[in-house]
Amino acid sequence: MPKTIFKILWDRLHRGLPLKVVIQNLTKCGNHYWAFTSIEVKRDRDTKEIRNFIAYRAPINNHAKELISTLYRQVKEVEEKHSLEAGINFLHGFLDEKRLSYDDFMEKIENSANERGILAKLKNIF
Amino acid sequence: MTQRPTPTGKEIRLDSKKHIVSKTDTKGNILYANDYFTEVSGYNKSELIGTPHNILRHPDMPKAIFKLMWDSIKSNQNITAVVKNLAKSGDHYWIVTDFDIQKDPNTGAIKNYIAYRQAASKKVVEKIEPLYKTLKEIEDKHDMEASFEYLTGYLQEKNMGYHQFIEELAKPTGMAAMFFEAMKKLF
Numbered sequence: 001m002p003k004t005i006f007k008i009l010w011d012r013l014h015r016g017l018p019l020k021v022v023i024q025n026l027t028k029c030g031n032h033y034w035a036f037t038s039i040e041v042k043r044d045r046d047t048k049e050i051r052n053f054i055a056y057r058a059p060i061n062n063h064a065k066e067l068i069s070t071l072y073r074q075v076k077e078v079e080e081k082h083s084l085e086a087g088i089n090f091l092h093g094f095l096d097e098k099r100l101s102y103d104d105f106m107e108k109i110e111n112s113a114n115e116r117g118i119l120a121k122l123k124n125i126f
Numbered sequence: 127m128t129q130r131p132t133p134t135g136k137e138i139r140l141d142s143k144k145h146i147v148s149k150t151d152t153k154g155n156i157l158y159a160n161d162y163f164t165e166v167s168g169y170n171k172s173e174l175i176g177t178p179h180n181i182l183r184h185p186d187m188p189k190a191i192f193k194l195m196w197d198s199i200k201s202n203q204n205i206t207a208v209v210k211n212l213a214k215s216g217d218h219y220w221i222v223t224d225f226d227i228q229k230d231p232n233t234g235a236i237k238n239y240i241a242y243r244q245a246a247s248k249k250v251v252e253k254i255e256p257l258y259k260t261l262k263e264i265e266d267k268h269d270m271e272a273s274f275e276y277l278t279g280y281l282q283e284k285n286m287g288y289h290q291f292i293e294e295l296a297k298p299t300g301m302a303a304m305f306f307e308a309m310k311k312l313f
Contacts, residue, residue, distance in 0.1 A: 077172060078171060078175055081172035081175075082172065082175055082176060086176065089157040089158065090157065090171075090175065092149070092157075092158070093148075093157050093158020093159075094158060094160075096149055096158070096226070096228070097147045097160055097240065097242075099226075
């Protein structure tokens with residue numbers, strides 16, 4: 001997992017903004033699993049202070065897994081050879097290329113199960 | 127400045143369906159490069175990140191064209207330009223480039239440039255190559271100001287700006303144009 005992703009995640013959450021993120025987690029035995037994670041921000045009813053974060057995790061399909069793992073591998077390499085800042089820039093560049101915001105991108109990943117057929121067909125044309 | 131490779135004179139044929147994409151800061155330092163960029167240029171991502179984009183500059187390219195390009199995008203104007211780039215191997219490839227200009231939402235100052243490049247067709251290269259050769263010769267014998275003047279005169283004769291001139295030469299037509307637009311937006 002690239003540090004870039006956790007940096008973006010915590011920056012967002014500490015500003016009180018919910019987010020969706022794909023995370024590769026490690027189990028105790030050393031296996032891993034990919035989770036499409038939706039994180040909500042819970043605030044104190046009276047003071048409005050941030051109290052808790054609640055994460056909901058769901059599986060992702062192979063198409064999304066392939067795309068995300070390739071992206072994360074590249075971001076991680078940039079991060080390690082350069083800096084965390086370079087990793088963040090790289091991720092933003094990736095999104096800019098597609099003319100998507102981070103949230104739009106996550107939405108596409110979330111919906112990719114339905115779109116997969118159409119996208120695969122379009123990609124084959126080019 | 128990084129040592130640039132020696133040109134081999136060999137042309138790399140590009141896949142006309144793919145885009146070479148990069149994002150730079152306002153000084154031209156690379157922040158992002160897509161997979162096709164690394165594939166064609168022969169540089170890996172870590173080599174490209176943080177490096178000025180002119181690492182790809184081919185010695186045959188007249189400086190006047192880059193001046194034109196920078197003048198345009200710095201003043202927030204997209205420009206379609208034809209460029210001969212130098213890969214790490216010393217081979218070269220011809221591209222037509224297009225820009226997205228990103229501004230700071232608060233200050234309005236330009237923050238980044240995103241360049242989308244596609245293969246330049248044979249027809250475009252055949253038209254452009256002799257012009258660039260002339261410009262380069264003028265630059266070598268005189269200076270960039272002289273070649274810039276020459277270029278201005280050349281375009282005036284055609285009654286066009288450079289952007290328009292290239293668009294006329296390079297623009298995909300009909301269905302192809304629609305598909306290229308769709309592709310840029312494709313996820």
